[in-house]
């Protein structure tokens with residue numbers, strides 16, 4: 001029997017994981033409420049079963065989990081920072097209530113897509129997964145802390161393996177990509193703008209340091225995860241250096257922190273933007 005995998009959240013990362021799992025002959029279900037992704041985009045992922053589920057509603061989550069899965073990869077969220085300001089209610093309903101409902105309904109190991117943002121801003125030094133949670137600036141990232149803790153509480157209660165994987169900014173091609181400006185992250189945004197010969201504008205002089213990971217590396221790590229709390233980022237870089245690489249200039253360096261991650265990475269931003 002092929003392993004059955006539920007990917008809850010048929011978005012940018014979910015689709016890349018689906019593609020990998022399908023290539024490994026797994027029985028893949030992609031579930032979403034089509035908030036940020038169109039159903040037709042998920043249907044175009046060949047070999048996946050596509051189902052509707054809005055995680056804000058208990059009856060829909062229970063119906064989804066009525067069928068047992070060997071594993072669940074949970075990437076569904078209102079992930080956009082700007083949208084968390086314009087629609088805080090939707091963000092909370094999805095990221096808090098939704099996370100609790102999934103935590104309560106799941107009966108198999110879960111891999112959750114969290115964020116390096118849980119550590120807060122102003123980071124220095126080598127940041128490992130033992131770094132405490134930090135101050136938050138928006139609901140989409142604040143909610144990751146609640147989701148991590150509620151998933152942990154329910155997994156502990158029912159002795160289910162749980163992976164909490166804290167992603168840096170993900171870049172690179174996936175079977176599902178979003179065009180909305182609020183959904184395009186900085187590496188791919190700068191890559192496209194620079195290729196079109198447009199000027200890159202930097203907030204705060206581009207001094208902010210970000211963790212970054214290629215979607216192929218992220219999808220492999222999520223697909224293989226078993227039971228771990230870990231960072232998923234290959235490297236850290238300043239936003240100014242992302243711009244420099246996109247414009248084929250020499251990066252200045254100056255990242256204020258480095259990321260500790262136990263995984264192997266096959267891609268780098270410099271190679272991607274070269």
Ligand SMILES: NC(=O)c1ccc[n+]([C@@H]2O[C@H](COP(=O)([O-])OP(=O)(O)OC[C@H]3O[C@@H](n4cnc5c(N)ncnc54)[C@H](O)[C@@H]3O)[C@@H](O)[C@H]2O)c1
Nearest residue numbers: 011012013033035036037054055076077079113167169170
């Ligand atoms: N992409 C990144 O750079 C990045 C960085 C850090 C963390 N993350 C986290 O990884 C996860 C996946 O990110 P992504 O880039 O694939 O985002 P995405 O927006 O492409 O995918 C999230 C999916 O969740 C779905 N969704 C939204 N509300 C829902 C609801 N109520 N019920 C069911 N589905 C719902 C959306 O329609 C979308 O398809 C998110 O939790 C995100 O916060 C992503």
